[in-house]
Amino acid sequence: MTHTLHNALLLTPGPVTLSMATKREMLADHAMDGERITRDLGFCRDYLLQLANARGIAAAIPLAGPATGANEAAIQTLVPPGGKLLVAANGVFGDRLAAICAAIGLRHRVLRLPPTEPVSAAKLRTALSADAEISHVMAVHCETSSGLLNPVEEIADLCRERGKKLLLDVVSTFGALATDMRALRCEALILGCNKCLEGPPGLAWVIANLDSLKAAKGHARSLTLDLWEQWRHFETEDSFRFTPPTHVIAAFAQALREHQNEGGQKARLSRYARNRARLVDGLRELGFTSLLPPEIAAPIVATFLAPNDAAYDPIRFAQRMSQQGFQISLRRAAVPNLLRLGCMGDLDESRMTAAVKAAGRALRDMRVTAPPPEHVLPQAQFGP
Amino acid sequence: MTHTLHNALLLTPGPVTLSMATKREMLADHAMDGERITRDLGFCRDYLLQLANARGIAAAIPLAGPATGANEAAIQTLVPPGGKLLVAANGVFGDRLAAICAAIGLRHRVLRLPPTEPVSAAKLRTALSADAEISHVMAVHCETSSGLLNPVEEIADLCRERGKKLLLDVVSTFGALATDMRALRCEALILGCNKCLEGPPGLAWVIANLDSLKAAKGHARSLTLDLWEQWRHFETEDSFRFTPPTHVIAAFAQALREHQNEGGQKARLSRYARNRARLVDGLRELGFTSLLPPEIAAPIVATFLAPNDAAYDPIRFAQRMSQQGFQISLRRAAVPNLLRLGCMGDLDESRMTAAVKAAGRALRDMRVTAPPPEHVLPQAQFGP
Numbered sequence: 045m046t047h048t049l050h051n052a053l054l055l056t057p058g059p060v061t062l063s064m065a066t067k068r069e070m071l072a073d074h075a076m077d078g079e080r081i082t083r084d085l086g087f088c089r090d091y092l093l094q095l096a097n098a099r100g101i102a103a104a105i106p107l108a109g110p111a112t113g114a115n116e117a118a119i120q121t122l123v124p125p126g127g128k129l130l131v132a133a134n135g136v137f138g139d140r141l142a143a144i145c146a147a148i149g150l151r152h153r154v155l156r157l158p159p160t161e162p163v164s165a166a167k168l169r170t171a172l173s174a175d176a177e178i179s180h181v182m183a184v185h186c187e188t189s190s191g192l193l194n195p196v197e198e199i200a201d202l203c204r205e206r207g208k209k210l211l212l213d214v215v216s217t218f219g220a221l222a223t224d225m226r227a228l229r230c231e232a233l234i235l236g237c238n239k240c241l242e243g244p245p246g247l248a249w250v251i252a253n254l255d256s257l258k259a260a261k262g263h264a265r266s267l268t269l270d271l272w273e274q275w276r277h278f279e280t281e282d283s284f285r286f287t288p289p290t291h292v293i294a295a296f297a298q299a300l301r302e303h304q305n306e307g308g309q310k311a312r313l314s315r316y317a318r319n320r321a322r323l324v325d326g327l328r329e330l331g332f333t334s335l336l337p338p339e340i341a342a343p344i345v346a347t348f349l350a351p352n353d354a355a356y357d358p359i360r361f362a363q364r365m366s367q368q369g370f371q372i373s374l375r376r377a378a379v380p381n382l383l384r385l386g387c388m389g390d391l392d393e394s395r396m397t398a399a400v401k402a403a404g405r406a407l408r409d410m411r412v413t414a415p416p417p418e419h420v421l422p423q424a425q426f427g428p
Numbered sequence: 429m430t431h432t433l434h435n436a437l438l439l440t441p442g443p444v445t446l447s448m449a450t451k452r453e454m455l456a457d458h459a460m461d462g463e464r465i466t467r468d469l470g471f472c473r474d475y476l477l478q479l480a481n482a483r484g485i486a487a488a489i490p491l492a493g494p495a496t497g498a499n500e501a502a503i504q505t506l507v508p509p510g511g512k513l514l515v516a517a518n519g520v521f522g523d524r525l526a527a528i529c530a531a532i533g534l535r536h537r538v539l540r541l542p543p544t545e546p547v548s549a550a551k552l553r554t555a556l557s558a559d560a561e562i563s564h565v566m567a568v569h570c571e572t573s574s575g576l577l578n579p580v581e582e583i584a585d586l587c588r589e590r591g592k593k594l595l596l597d598v599v600s601t602f603g604a605l606a607t608d609m610r611a612l613r614c615e616a617l618i619l620g621c622n623k624c625l626e627g628p629p630g631l632a633w634v635i636a637n638l639d640s641l642k643a644a645k646g647h648a649r650s651l652t653l654d655l656w657e658q659w660r661h662f663e664t665e666d667s668f669r670f671t672p673p674t675h676v677i678a679a680f681a682q683a684l685r686e687h688q689n690e691g692g693q694k695a696r697l698s699r700y701a702r703n704r705a706r707l708v709d710g711l712r713e714l715g716f717t718s719l720l721p722p723e724i725a726a727p728i729v730a731t732f733l734a735p736n737d738a739a740y741d742p743i744r745f746a747q748r749m750s751q752q753g754f755q756i757s758l759r760r761a762a763v764p765n766l767l768r769l770g771c772m773g774d775l776d777e778s779r780m781t782a783a784v785k786a787a788g789r790a791l792r793d794m795r796v797t798a799p800p801p802e803h804v805l806p807q808a809q810f811g812p
Contacts, residue, residue, distance in 0.1 A: 056459045059674050070454035070628075070675060073773075075440045075755040108630060109493030110670035113652040140651070147651040238671065244454075246492060246630045246673025266650060267524070267531040268497040283759075286494035287622065289630025289673060290443050291454060371459040375667075389457075 052366065053391065055399060056373040057188045057345040058216065059238050059245045060389030062299065066243065069298045070291040077283045081290055084297035086282075091300045095218070095309060096233055096251050098225035104251045105275050108288045111215040111236035113269060114248035116144045118211055118232045119182070121264045121271035122256055123150060127179040130155060130171055130208075132163040132194070135187035135378040137213065148265065153178060159190040159378035162340050165202045172206050180231070182211040185221065189378035191347035193221075193340055200228040209256070215239060215248075216344055219303060220313045220388070231256050240312060240344060240388050241303060243296035246289045317343045319387040319396045326400030327385075330407055335382060348383040353412045358383070364406035370399050436750065437775065439783055440757040441572045441729040442600065443622050443629045444773030446683065450627065453682045454675040461667045465674055468681035470666075475684045479602070479693060480617055480635050482609040488635045489659050492672050495599040495620035497653060498632035500528045502595055502616045503566070505648045505655035506640055507534060511563040514539060514555055514592075516547040516578070519571035519762040521597065532649065537562060543574040543762035546724050549586045556590050564615070566595040569605065573762035575731040577605075577724055584612040593640070599623060599632075600728055603687060604697045604772070615640050624696060624728060624772050625687060627680035630673045701727045703771040703780050710784030711769075714791055719766060732767040737796045742767070748790035754783050 054061045074080045089104040096102065107114050119141070123129050129150060131142045134157040145152035155171040157163060163183055172178055181203050186193050196212060203210040210230040214223050219240035223233060233251040237243030250271055257275055264270035268286060277285045306312055323346050324334060331351030334341065341347075350356045358381055362372050377384055385399075438445045458464045473488040480486065491498050503525070507513050513534060515526045518541040529536035539555040541547060547567055556562055565587050570577050580596060587594040594614040598607050603624035607617060617635040621627035634655055641659055648654035652670060661669045690696060707730050708718060715735030718725065725731075734740045742765055746756050761768055769783070 051456060052458070052462075054457050054459055058671060059457060059460055061457050064455070067455045067457075067675070070679075071448070071451045072435060073438050073443060073445050073451075074436075075438055075757055076443055076629075077757055077759055078436075078755050079750070107493075109491075109497060110652065110668075110672070112670040113493060113497075116650065116652050144651045147654065148649055236671070244673065244675045245460075245671045246676055265532055266500065266653070267528045268494065268500050269650070269653070270531065281759075284494075286496040287442060287620070287629045288494070289628065289676060291451070291628045291679075292630055292673060292676070295454075295675075366462070371462050373459055373461055375461055375665075 052369050052371045053395060054371045054389060055365070055385045056371055057384050057386040057388070060242060060386055061391060062242055062244060062295070063302060063390045066295045066299045066302065069295040070244070072294065074290045074294060076287055076290055081293055082282055084293055088297055088300055091304065092249060092251060096223055096225045097227070098251055102225055102251050102253050103257060103275055104249055105271055105278065106284070106288070107248050107250065107269070107274060108246065108284070108286065109248060110245070111234060111248040112140060114234050114236070114250050115141060115213055116148070117264070117269040117271045118234050118250045118252065119144055119150065120148050120266065120269060121260045122211065122231055122252060123180045124263055128152060128175070128177045129180045129182055130178045132168065132181065132183040132199070133157070134161055134163060134192060134194070135159045135184070136189035136376050137184045137187055141182050141184070141213065151177070159187065159192060160336060162192060163194045163199055165198045168199060168202050172208065178208060180209045180211060182213065184213040185217040185223070186342040186344060187378065188216045188345050188384070189376055190382070191336055191341050191345045191384065193342040196223070196228065200230055204229055217342065219309060220316050220344055222309055225251065237292065237296040237299065240316070241299055242389055243299035244292045246292040247296060313343060315392065316387045318393050319391055320346050322393050322396040323385055323387060323400065326397070327403060330404055331412065332383065335379070344386065344388050346385050346387060350381055350383060351407070351412050355410050355412045357410060360410055361406050364409055365402055368402040368405065370402050436753050436755045437779060438755045438773060439749070439769045440755055441768050441770040441772070444626060444770055445775060446626055446628060446679070447686060447774045450679045450683045450686065453679040454628070456678065458674045458678060460671055460674055465677055466666055468677055472681055472684055475688065476633060476635060480607055480609045481611070482635055486609055486635050486637050487641060487659055488633055489655055489662065490668070490672070491632050491634065491653070491658060492630065492668070492670065493632060494629070495618060495632040496524060498618045498620070498634050499525060499597055500532070501648070501653040501655045502618050502634045502636065503528055503534065504532050504650065504653060505644045506595065506615055506636060507564045508647055512536060512559070512561045513564045513566055514562045516552065516565065516567040516583070517541070518545055518547060518576060518578070519543045519568070520573035520760050521568045521571055525566050525568070525597065535561070543571065543576060544720060546576060547578045547583055549582045552583060552586050556592065562592060564593045564595060566597065568597040569601040569607070570726040570728060571762065572600045572729050572768070573760055574766070575720055575725050575729045575768065577726040580607070580612065584614055588613055601726065603693060604700050604728055606693055609635065621676065621680040621683065624700070625683055626773055627683035628676045630676040631680060697727060699776065700771045702777050703775055704730050706777050706780040707769055707771060707784065710781070711787060714788055715796065716767065719763070728770065728772050730769050730771060734765055734767060735791070735796050739794050739796045741794060744794055745790050748793055749786055752786040752789065754786050
């Protein structure tokens with residue numbers, strides 16, 4: 045398999061590589077209120093609700109823009125003005141949630157943990173006990189800045205026990221990791237079209253509890269990020285309030301059909317887990333060390349500390365990977381010099397094997413020598 | 429020329445039909461911080477500044493999402509918390525600006541005019557005299573809800589005379605109508621990638637005066653709609669703060685190259701004016717009446733009152749047009765039963781002739797009979 049730069053595969057943890065069939069849907073133009081976009085949106089909303097096991101209890105509401113915008117919309121619409129939000133943050137994306145609260149002037153507290161420590165019920169309980177005014181809790185399912193997986197069931201259990209409402213940023217996990225909104229009894233899931241759903245970036249979603257949504261009129265201090273208004277408009281007009289990214293919507297519907305055809309969430313998780321195992325095995329042999337132990341590492345992104353060799357230069361490494369058709373990103377990492385490789389997107393084991401070979405060539409070009417195998421940790425245990 | 433529904437031409441006033449070369453750019457995936465997207469964005473920013481004659485005095489700042497989001501970002505970032513905005517509104521899109529002010533809690537006044545009356549210096553002067561607290565004025569260049577063109581030079585002259593800062597929504601005109609930011613001395617232009625620039629929807633821009641931008645730190649009450657932060661991030665990191673619609677960006681760069689190759693703003697205006705003339709001539713013969721006299725009608729959208737015949741059914745008309753490969757929209761009109769046909773996008777006179785023929789067939793199917801020619805108004809006088 046050869047790739048020109050034009051057809052580079054993305055090993056970034058988002059945007060991810062899309063299938064050609066998904067991208068080909070962007071070759072047609074559609075009216076924003078026309079039959080095709082209305083049908084595609086209807087399918088997407090229903091499919092997302094089904095994936096979240098939330099049919100009948102929640103609405104799936106699309107918002108044009110980045111998932112961070114959907115997080116901002118969910119926070120300001122679903123946490124009432126008198127509420128107070130506890131943000132559990134152990135990385136770049138948790139910090140962003142706290143930054144949203146600060147920007148919109150919402151009362152909040154931050155439970156800040158190191159990037160290698162998952163949010164635990166114990167720490168959350170302490171934080172809740174310290175401030176009785178807290179009404180809502182928000183956490184990130186997978187911190188893509190480190191690859192850390194937070195235990196959402198444990199967090200949800202505690203929130204129910206303490207009578208706190210829970211919002212979950214599942215941007216980087218939804219579609220591959222199971223998220224059962226009925227079982228979790230959470231207020232909202234926030235996600236984008238990209239990542240594990242393998243649609244183009246540019247459109248985000250909030251799956252919001254219907255009762256909470258109905259009570260949220262007038263909460264938002266924004267026109268475009270008012271989730272209540274966006275929901276009402278879909279209920280009454282079956283369309284967006286403001287011009288949506290029509291090409292992205294058409295492609296996203298195709299991406300969800302492919303998700304369905306692949307076998308849904310379990311099949312996707314299983315493919316990503318295989319991708320990740322191939323990547324981790326290969327890069328360890330080349331001298332990289334996994335940042336996280338397998339029990340807290342998400343199967344959607346693999347994070348590594350570089351080989352302990354002064355000849356290793358992350359920028360040159362990225363350039364050499366790019367020349368071989370693999371795009372990687374050095375930004376948004378929770379710790380310096382972290383190599384974060386996405387396992388999501390239209391990738392399979394053969395492409396991961398090619399990526400490992402490319403990484404080996406990049407290291408040889410830099411004259412980084414692979415060390416003798418030190419310790420072989422057991423592989424991550426994610427399966428369907 | 430035959431069209432399947434898949435390849436329908438959009439006669440909506442946005443989204444507009446894109447060239448195939450522009451859409452084909454969406455067939456590749458790109459990393460958000462990679463070489464390609466960084467280069468495309470650099471070109472787009474520079475080209476937009478050049479189009480606005482604003483090199484050296486302004487920055488072009490992209491924001492993922494609808495142009496209404498960019499309007500909201502511009503208003504809350506550029507009008508300081510102590511400021512007061514006068515919104516000149518003569519249609520749906522002017523009303524939206526007022527709705528933004530209400531939503532974000534910004535002090536404002538609305539100068540509301542009928543959808544067929546352009547904003548005049550006289551009315552604006554009266555409104556400004558009535559409230560000395562007004563610091564900023566905002567107007568819409570073309571009200572696509574009616575096709576009405578507001579006289580931005582006249583508005584800008586008065587704002588300078590009265591010492592008010594001016595923000596202009598040029599979403600539906602930029603790229604086809606000349607907008608000289610240096611001459612207008614306005615604070616900001618707000619635009620999207622679609623409409624006259626013929627890129628996909630999903631990304632919007634604010635071209636903001638540099639001095640005003642530098643003074644705008646901390647004004648915004650939003651994380652994602654903070655224009656100052658977005659600008660600073662580009663200055664320091666040369667990238668988006670949050671995942672942008674990468675496919676849309678790549679396509680937009682191609683759309684701007686095509687704008688350049690076509691001959692820039694003047695050539696585009698000239699093509700749209702020819703499109704509009706063909707449409708207006710043809711539809712008048714079929715019994716439609718122009719809503720606006722030519723001197724205040726924008727060349728980007730043609731608006732008509734339906735034939736005075738009980739057999740005319742707007743929904744059936746839209747369906748019959750759709751079956752013949754032309755998508756039209758019946759929503760977002762400033763007056764009931766208005767037919768709004770866009771002249772923008774990858775359309776030329778031959779496609780407009782085909783559209784007129786399709787409209788004729790649709791009327792015949794509904795048994796609407798064309799009346800004898802009543803009055804022939806002179807054609808709109810838009811030329812390069």
